[in-house]
Amino acid sequence: MPAEQRIKIGVLTSGGDAQGMNAAVRAVVRTGISRGCEVYAIYEGYEGMIKGGDLIRLMGWDNVGGILHKGGTVIGTARSAGFRTREGRRRAALNLLAHGIDRLVVIGGDGSLTGADAFRREWPELLRELVEAGEIDGPTAQAHPFLGIVGLVGSIDNDFAGTDMTIGADSALHRITEALDAITSTAASHQRTFVIEVMGRHCGYLALMGAIAGGADWVLIPEHPPEIDDWESAMCEALRAGRESGRRDSLVVVAEGAQDRYGKPISADYIRQILEERLGEDTRVTILGHVQRGGAPSAFDRWMSTLIGHTAVDELIGATPEREPQLIGIRENRITTAPLMQCVAQTHAVAEAISVRNYEQAMALRGSSFGEAFRTLRTLVRSKPPQRGGTVRPLRFAVIHSGGPAPGMNTAARVAVRLFVDQGHQVLGVQGGFQGLIDGNIVEMDWMSVSGWATMGGAELGTNRKIPQGAELYQIARNLERFNINGILMIGGSAGYRACHRLFSERHIFPAFDIPMICLPASINNNLPGSELSIGADTALNSIVEAVDRIKQTAVASRRCFVVEVMGRDCGYLALMGGLATGAERVYLPEEGITLRDLQADLDEMIYWFKRGKRLSLVIRNEKANPIYSTGFMASLFEEEGNQLFEVRQAILGHLQQGGDPSPFDRIQATRLSVKCVEFLIDRAVNGRNEGAFIGYKGGRVQIISLEDMPRMMEPDFARPREQWWMGLRDVAQAMRQPPDELRG
Ligand code: ADP
Numbered sequence: 037m038p039a040e041q042r043i044k045i046g047v048l049t050s051g052g053d054a055q056g057m058n059a060a061v062r063a064v065v066r067t068g069i070s071r072g073c074e075v076y077a078i079y080e081g082y083e084g085m086i087k088g089g090d091l092i093r094l095m096g097w098d099n100v101g102g103i104l105h106k107g108g109t110v111i112g113t114a115r116s117a118g119f120r121t122r123e124g125r126r127r128a129a130l131n132l133l134a135h136g137i138d139r140l141v142v143i144g145g146d147g148s149l150t151g152a153d154a155f156r157r158e159w160p161e162l163l164r165e166l167v168e169a170g171e172i173d174g175p176t177a178q179a180h181p182f183l184g185i186v187g188l189v190g191s192i193d194n195d196f197a198g199t200d201m202t203i204g205a206d207s208a209l210h211r212i213t214e215a216l217d218a219i220t221s222t223a224a225s226h227q228r229t230f231v232i233e234v235m236g237r238h239c240g241y242l243a244l245m246g247a248i249a250g251g252a253d254w255v256l257i258p259e260h261p262p263e264i265d266d267w268e269s270a271m272c273e274a275l276r277a278g279r280e281s282g283r284r285d286s287l288v289v290v291a292e293g294a295q296d297r298y299g300k301p302i303s304a305d306y307i308r309q310i311l312e313e314r315l316g317e318d319t320r321v322t323i324l325g326h327v328q329r330g331g332a333p334s335a336f337d338r339w340m341s342t343l344i345g346h347t348a349v350d351e352l353i354g355a356t357p358e359r360e361p362q363l364i365g366i367r368e369n370r371i372t373t374a375p376l377m378q379c380v381a382q383t384h385a386v387a388e389a390i391s392v393r394n395y396e397q398a399m400a401l402r403g404s405s406f407g408e409a410f411r412t413l414r415t416l417v418r419s420k421p422p423q424r425g426g427t428v429r430p431l432r433f434a435v436i437h438s439g440g441p442a443p444g445m446n447t448a449a450r451v452a453v454r455l456f457v458d459q460g461h462q463v464l465g466v467q468g469g470f471q472g473l474i475d476g477n478i479v480e481m482d483w484m485s486v487s488g489w490a491t492m493g494g495a496e497l498g499t500n501r502k503i504p505q506g507a508e509l510y511q512i513a514r515n516l517e518r519f520n521i522n523g524i525l526m527i528g529g530s531a532g533y534r535a536c537h538r539l540f541s542e543r544h545i546f547p548a549f550d551i552p553m554i555c556l557p558a559s560i561n562n563n564l565p566g567s568e569l570s571i572g573a574d575t576a577l578n579s580i581v582e583a584v585d586r587i588k589q590t591a592v593a594s595r596r597c598f599v600v601e602v603m604g605r606d607c608g609y610l611a612l613m614g615g616l617a618t619g620a621e622r623v624y625l626p627e628e629g630i631t632l633r634d635l636q637a638d639l640d641e642m643i644y645w646f647k648r649g650k651r652l653s654l655v656i657r658n659e660k661a662n663p664i665y666s667t668g669f670m671a672s673l674f675e676e677e678g679n680q681l682f683e684v685r686q687a688i689l690g691h692l693q694q695g696g697d698p699s700p701f702d703r704i705q706a707t708r709l710s711v712k713c714v715e716f717l718i719d720r721a722v723n724g725r726n727e728g729a730f731i732g733y734k735g736g737r738v739q740i741i742s743l744e745d746m747p748r749m750m751e752p753d754f755a756r757p758r759e760q761w762w763m764g765l766r767d768v769a770q771a772m773r774q775p776p777d778e779l780r781g
Contacts, residue, residue, distance in 0.1 A: 043073040045352055046092070046137040049109040050081035050116075050144035050151075053329060054190040054204025056337030057109040057143055062100040062619075063345025063772065064141050069097055070776050071353060076135055080112040081144070082119035082151065088131030097775045104338055104619045105585045107207075107331050109190075113144070125155050129162040129183075130171055138180040139352040141345070142187050143203065146196070146383050149187040149363070153377055156361060159183040184355030186348045187363045187376045188341075192329055195239035197386070197401070198379030199365025199372075200736065203344075206336040208235070208328040209245055209700040210578075215324055216250030216287065217491050217697065223285035224488075229275070229311050229319040233304040235328050236291040238387040241406070242328070243291035248413050248707050249700040251450075251490030252287040253278055255417075256294035256302055258390050259398040260410055263297065271307075272314045274417055279315075282484045286317070299393050332585070335577040336701065338617040340366055346768045347371045368736030369568050369761060405736065409704070412711050415458075416451065428460040431522040431721050435481070436466035436473060437499035439529025442558040442572025443698035444706040446496050448527045450489035451710035453481050459718060464519055468498040469528075470535045474511045478519050493575075493697045501531040503538065512539070513548035523552045523717040527710075529559030529570070530605075530755045533730060533746065540728035540743040552720035554713045554740070555730035558706070560694055563607035563756040565749035566741045567732020571709070574701040576603070576693045577613055583689050584618040588652065595646055595682035597653040597674055601667040603693045604658045606754040609762055610693070611658040612769060621773040622655040626754070627763065630662040635670065639677050641774065646682045653682070705733070712738050 047064045049057045061077065068075035075095050078084045084091030093099075103110050118124035132138065142152040163177040189196045194205035212234055223230050232252075234242045240257020247255035254271050256262070264270060275286045288311075294302045304321045311319045333341075344364045351362050351373060362373040382401060389398040399407050433456050435449050449465075456463045465485070467477045489496060504512055515521075524539075526532045532555060539549045557570035564570045580602055587598055600620075604610040608625030615623035622638050624630050642653055657667055671686040678684060698706065709731055720727050728743035741749075751758055 037072050039074070040136070043139060043353060044076065044135060044137040045073050045139045045141060045349065046076045046078045046085075046132060047141040048078035048081055048085065048143065049111055049113045049190060050142060050148035051113060052145060052191065053108045053113050054192050054202070055107045055207035055329070055331065055333035056203040056341040057190050058103040058106050059333065059338045059341035060143050060188055060190070060203060060345035061109070061111060062103055063342045064349055065095045065100045066097060066772050067346045067349040070771050071349060073349070073353070076137055077111045081114040081148070082116035082124075082128065083114040084112070085128040085131055086116065086118045086124050088127070088134065092131060092135060094135075104617075105332055107333060119151055122158070125158060126162050126165060128155065129159065130166055133166075133172055133176060133180060136180070138182070139184040139355060141348045141352065142185060143190045145189065145191045146380050149189070149376060150380055152185045152187060153361060153380070156183045156185050182357040184352050185361045185376070186351045187361065188344050188348055189363065189365065192242070193236050193239045194241040195236070195383065195386075196365075196379065197382035198363045198374040200367050201336070201340060203337060203341050204329070204333075205241065206701065207331065207334045208242055209249065210334050211328045211331055212242060212246040212324060213249045213700045213703070215322070215327065216246060216252065216289075219322060220250065220285055220287065220491065223287065226318070227284050229286040229288070229315070229317045231288045231290060231304045231307045231311070231319060231321045233290050233292055233321070233323040235324070237293040238390055239293070240291045243289050243294070244406070244409055244413060245700065245704055247289040248409060249703040250287060250289070252289045253417055254288040255413060256288070256290045258291055258293040258295060259386070259402060260395055261295055261297040267296065268310045268314070272311065275311070276315060283487060297393065297395070299391075334699070335581040335613070335617045336574065338581065339613055342616055342772065343371050343765065343768055346771060347373070370735070409708065412708060415711065416454065416707070430461050431718070432462045432464060432520050433523045433525060433717055433721075434464045434466050434473075434478070434519070434521045435497065435525050435527065436469065436532075437495045437497050437528045437558070438469045438526060438532030438535055439499060439501060439559055441495050441499055441694045442529065442560050442570070443493045443575035443694075443696055444571035444702035445499065445527050445558050446489040446492045446494065447698055447703045448556055448558065448571060448706040448710040449497060450486035451707050452525055452714050453486045454483060455711065455714040456718075457483050461718065464521065465497050469500040469502050470504050470512070471500060471502040472498065473515060474504055474508045476515045476518070478515065490703065491697055493695055499528060503531055503535045505538070509539070509542055509546060513546040516548040516551070521551065523721045525554055525556065525713050525717060527556045527558050529561065530563060533564060536728060537743050537746050550726045552717050552726050553728045554716050556709050556713050557730070557732050560610065561604045561607050562609040563605060564730070564732065565746055565757045566730050566734070566739060568734055568761050569705065571702050571706045572698070573609060575696055575699040576610055577617065578699050579693050579696055580610060580614040580689060581617050583687070583692065584614070584654065587687055588654065591652045595651050597642060597655070597678070597682050597684045599667055599671045599674065599684065599686045600654065600656050601659055601686070601688040602656055603689070605660055606751075607756040607760070608658045608661075609760070611656050611661070612762060612765065615656045616765065616769050616772070618654065618656070619772065620654045620656045623769060624655070624657040624661040626658050626660045627760070630665045635665065635673060639674060642674065643678065643681060646678070709738070712740075716740060
């Protein structure tokens with residue numbers, strides 16, 4: 037296509053910086069090029085648009101290479117007083133027209149997006165003024181009758197309507213969780229109390245989710261101030277109860293915008309004073325501040341921002357003067373569009389509701405999962421060790437793991453044990469998976485036996501892939517009776533699902549199996565039915581991303597190709613999402629297999645680009661993508677055929693993917709699902725409804741499905757669900773990895 041007919045897109049980052057902005061910019065540039073557009077980076081936000089010149093630069097495919105892992109924004113951001121003036125916006129229009137740009141991707145907060153909309157509405161008038169002043173000619177104005185804009189929200193606060201997550205919020209949560217973990221260990225050593233202030237002037241997202249992930253004991257957020265006047269006493273009482281039951285550390289998390297129900301700010305220092313005076317505890321304050329904006333983007337911020345940047349370009353290409361500008365976001369795991377200015381208005385409505393102290397409305401506007409998370413945290417911090425002489429008939433519930441270790445298993449087990457105990461029931465921990473149930477390796481658990489588990493990787497109860505059969509089922513039945521077990525919570529992977537399904541289908545032979553049981557998806561492979569995400573997969577993805585970042589850094593001297601093997605068994609989730617998050621050129625999935633023809637084509641491609649100066653190539657292969665064409669084989673093949681053009685190194689990431697402390701997301705999901713499982717088991721056991729089920733998230737909502745339905749939801753010969761939502765993202769991965777053919781010239 038001749039250059040003058042191409043659509044010309046400008047991309048800018050504006051307002052506060054956020055980790056993941058680079059991934060979005062990269063995706064906009066590469067998708068734009070793939071679609072035959074010209075993409076210009078506008079440096080330093082709106083300031084760059086007003087100044088023009090060298091601050092507006094045409095981007096090539098390689099200009100956005102090697103930025104995915106960087107925090108902040110490489111094209112710079114700024115606040116611009118000039119853009120708030122009409123004259124500033126007139127200059128901005130002139131500078132855009134100098135390059136023929138009439139489409140913009142604006143990545144920023146509500147201020148930046150509001151500014152973009154004002155600019156769009158004024159565009160025809162601004163152009164008329166420019167013509168009248170003789171700064172542009174009539175045909176130029178006619179060629180650009182309207183300005184198309186799309187908005188992507190870059191904000192660590194996660195304070196925006198129209199998207200479940202904003203760019204940077206997950207990374208900020210990583211920084212907060214790392215800080216809370218570090219503080220917990222020092223607090224526990226000295227039996228100290230810490231008050232930690234996190235960012236969020238109008239939004240308690242970071243405080244609330246940070247508190248859940250960090251296992252904090254109290255939280256204060258702007259949208260939901262304490263309901264009672266003497267909230268200080270309630271807080272002190274909760275912390276005292278925790279201490280009395282043996283806890284060595286106390287953590288209070290407070291959002292910077294926290295206030296009481298009369299709108300009076302609650303500062304971290306005020307809380308410290310209260311705790312020191314009333315509890316006589318040595319209390320320290322830590323204000324996390326800009327640490328939360330820093331550091332490398334998390335895996336989620338890399339893949340999510342890639343997807344929304346990609347979608348933004350397609351939205352812009354289809355822009356018309358009639359179509360309202362859109363905000364691209366993510367809802368319930370899917371990339372979505374929503375009218376930009378409605379989202380801005382709703383975002384303002386939350387701040388407005390808080391300022392007039394209409395907290396009910398503020399919470400309602402935040403959406404249902406925010407409210408649910410708040411209730412979950414409240415249940416957790418309020419739950420206490422058992423009081424003697426309770427009124428409920430105590431039931432006995434077993435907690436068991438099965439399958440490979442998945443970070444977050446301990447988090448889920450801790451929540452379950454504490455909630456069962458809180459409600460007057462007893463909990464039995466089965467050690468070493470289903471083998472433990474066969475051998476009667478079962479211990480009583482109490483409130484304190486799960487102390488510190490919220491943040492720990494691994495599986496303290498032990499786990500393995502044992503699936504009971506034959507005579508072992510008799511032994512299990514005997515132990516269920518001997519220990520008088522009224523319900524089972526299995527937190528684990530596909531082996532656990534199959535084991536539970538087996539017990540469930542043998543009920544007609546073993547009456548002891550006729551008790552409620554539920555499976556909670558915990559597997560790094562993300563290969564379980566009924567849940568779009570399983571606990572552990574996000575942590576594993578972050579481990580892969582960190583490892584690949586390091587591996588890539590070793591390729592400084594020579595031309596190199598890395599073949600990285602990731603786990604996942606029969607499921608390509610880690611390989612594909614790992615590929616999206618690290619910028620791999622090629623991913624090999626077990627769903628697609630590998631053929632000799634594929635390898636030949638990929639090799640030709642690689643040779644072609646290395647000959648033209650490429651320095652680094654990264655391919656990611658799932659461990660079971662093909663039994664014959666192993667990682668070693670592929671590395672040898674590429675090395676041999678690469679013919680000294682490049683070196684090949686293989687890296688089999690192995691078990692580091694199953695280790696590590698769970699990511700914030702995995703801790704939060706583990707907590708939410710575990711709360712639901714406990715509710716389910718108690719309800720079914722009390723009412724004598726002996727259902728067998730598995731729980732999961734679909735479209736952001738919790739669903740519970742009967743074990744009966746499990747076989748039809750699985751691929752017959754493979755340990756993976758028939759439906760895998762993420763397979764639809766392969767096109768984006770494809771669009772990011774190779775320049776279009778015309779760039780081959
Ligand atoms: P954020 O985008 O993170 O909310 P700001 O509110 O500071 O950050 O906005 C960033 C920039 O966007 C401002 O410095 C200004 O240039 C521009 N901007 C914000 N609001 C408007 C507006 N109402 N009209 C024009 N430009 C605006």
